[in-house]
Amino acid sequence: MTPESFSTMYEAATETPPPTNLAPSAVKAGRRRLVRRRLAVTGAGLAALAVVAGSAYAGTGLTEDSPDTQVATPGATADDQIIERCRTLDGNSEEAVDAVYSVGHPTIVARAETPDQTTYVLMAADEKVWAECSLPRSGQTSPTLTYFFPPGPITSSGVRHFLAPGSSLRTAAAVGSGCALVEDSPDPGCRTFVVRVTDRLPAAVASVAFRTGDGKTTVVDRQASGFVLLDHVGELPDGVPADPSEWGEFRALERVTYLDADGDPIAAGAMDGSGDPMKDERVAGLRSLEKYLSLKSNPEPGLIDEVR
Amino acid sequence: MGRDHRDDFTGFVAARQTQLRRIAYGLTGSWPAADDLVQTALARLYVAWPKVRRKGAEDAYVRKIMVREAIDESRRPWRRVSVGLEGFDHPAPSQGDPADWHDLIRALGELPGRQRAAVVLRHWIGLSVAETADVLGVSEGTVKSHTSRALERLHTLLAPEGTTR
Numbered sequence: 001m002t003p004e005s006f007s008t009m010y011e012a013a014t015e016t017p018p019p020t021n022l023a024p025s026a027v028k029a030g031r032r033r034l035v036r037r038r039l040a041v042t043g044a045g046l047a048a049l050a051v052v053a054g055s056a057y058a059g060t061g062l063t064e065d066s067p068d069t070q071v072a073t074p075g076a077t078a079d080d081q082i083i084e085r086c087r088t089l090d091g092n093s094e095e096a097v098d099a100v101y102s103v104g105h106p107t108i109v110a111r112a113e114t115p116d117q118t119t120y121v122l123m124a125a126d127e128k129v130w131a132e133c134s135l136p137r138s139g140q141t142s143p144t145l146t147y148f149f150p151p152g153p154i155t156s157s158g159v160r161h162f163l164a165p166g167s168s169l170r171t172a173a174a175v176g177s178g179c180a181l182v183e184d185s186p187d188p189g190c191r192t193f194v195v196r197v198t199d200r201l202p203a204a205v206a207s208v209a210f211r212t213g214d215g216k217t218t219v220v221d222r223q224a225s226g227f228v229l230l231d232h233v234g235e236l237p238d239g240v241p242a243d244p245s246e247w248g249e250f251r252a253l254e255r256v257t258y259l260d261a262d263g264d265p266i267a268a269g270a271m272d273g274s275g276d277p278m279k280d281e282r283v284a285g286l287r288s289l290e291k292y293l294s295l296k297s298n299p300e301p302g303l304i305d306e307v308r
Numbered sequence: 309m310g311r312d313h314r315d316d317f318t319g320f321v322a323a324r325q326t327q328l329r330r331i332a333y334g335l336t337g338s339w340p341a342a343d344d345l346v347q348t349a350l351a352r353l354y355v356a357w358p359k360v361r362r363k364g365a366e367d368a369y370v371r372k373i374m375v376r377e378a379i380d381e382s383r384r385p386w387r388r389v390s391v392g393l394e395g396f397d398h399p400a401p402s403q404g405d406p407a408d409w410h411d412l413i414r415a416l417g418e419l420p421g422r423q424r425a426a427v428v429l430r431h432w433i434g435l436s437v438a439e440t441a442d443v444l445g446v447s448e449g450t451v452k453s454h455t456s457r458a459l460e461r462l463h464t465l466l467a468p469e470g471t472t473r
Contacts (some may be wrong), residue, residue: 001463003431003455009412010432014330018339 079108082120086133100124100131112220112229119198121227132198134231173197173210175252176244178233190242195253197230204260205267205292211255213237219259258292267291317357320366321350327433328370334428335378337417349373371429372443379421415465419458422446426454427462 087101100106104125111120117136124130178192195212201222211217214234222228236242240250257268269289325346332342353360353370360369416424422444429435429443430451440455441448 001459001466003459006412006427006431006459006462010334010428013410013412014333017326017329017333017342 082108082133082135083122085135086120086122086131089133099129103129106131109225110223110227110229112231117231119196119229119231121198121225121229130200132229134196173230173253173256177242188242191236192233193236193244193252195230195232195234197228197253199228200226201228201258202226202292205258206261207259207263209255209257209259209265210253211257213240213250213252213254256289257286258289313358313361316361317354320361324367324370328374331371331428331433332374332378334413334416334432335374335421335425337413345374345378348377368439368443371433375425375429375443376445379425411466412462415462418465419461423454423458423461426451427458430455431459 083106087097100122101124106122106124108120109123109130111118117134119132119134122131122133174194174196176194177187177190178194193213195210197208197210199208201208203222203226205222205228207219207221208228208230209217209219210230210232212232212234214237216232216234218230218232220228220230234252237250240247244252255268255270257265260266265286267289268286328346328349329339329342332345333339336342336345349370352373353366356369357366360366416428419427425444426440429440430437435443437448437451440451444451444454446454
């Protein structure tokens, strides 16, 4: 292929982007970032932003105690204590904290427990933003808060594009090493991996089956609030290195299948584990997951039917 | 940031957003991911706007953030992976064979991140070798080898079956 032919093909491939409303969103996101930086510079005690908004999985170690070990605050409910603990975690993005807590007292709308940690979904008081907060029990993962913003406008084609930081229609998982980092890299002796999903799905999806790279399938029910939470710790197969950047063909999450109330599959998506949606595969005989778009960014009623 | 700077920044975004999104689409392979990437880059640009604007380096600055963010994403011990939205958000092209443009984006996804970025910056945006090297943080020789290998690989991937070695 010549440079000229590449240019011509690329021009055609990208010449009609879907509509967007990027400028106002960019200003808003930039202002939040600027405020954070100023606060940090003036010694307000805010930690440096360590993660990209919406991808707040740092895997940085095991410094937090279980919520069970907290000192009780007089008058505060157990949920209040958890909510407050989520606000003050070391790994938090200030942007996340601001988004979830600045409009009032958030509430816990979903939770999922594993032997290692409990993941909570916090809904902001104005219900425009929700976040996930994971508190470890035995030190498999670091506690972090991540959040999702409300959606952007619906375009004329009915496809909604999420422009705020960390927001997206994509059904996404976080995958990584199951052990603490050693000098910012996964412990080479670590033989576990973790797949974490916090998603919000339409009512047509009663449960979700996740097939992971250890050959196991975990079925998670959709909670009444619409949230689906998975926190799977698996054994790395022999020969797969501990460092996710060296996983190569290993797919931590192999397949996601949406099931209806009868337990029958209604849609599925497969992935190659690279984190690159371009390399994902379709699952023969089933509709793609896009038919049941994630509600993680809380689209308005009717959008799903419109896109379907 | 004062109102003048904000208006200036908004004007920049309005003028450049289409090109930035088209670059990001090649780097990420989907429009939602492209918008996330552009959003992240613009949020960082906003913070540095007065200084970067004075230098006249806003285009280079935002491209550098986008490319490095896209490449770094695959290197994190934790990373985000997405499932099954391939195809839903692609607009219909106004000309050309849909199979060709779709295949090109898919073929780009087969390339290592730096090769993917190098070929887009060098041969679609038209950056010089030196400018591309600056964005990628590599030597000019590396840019040449990246773009050469990328074009060769794309040729192989896009050739009709049976016509390549």
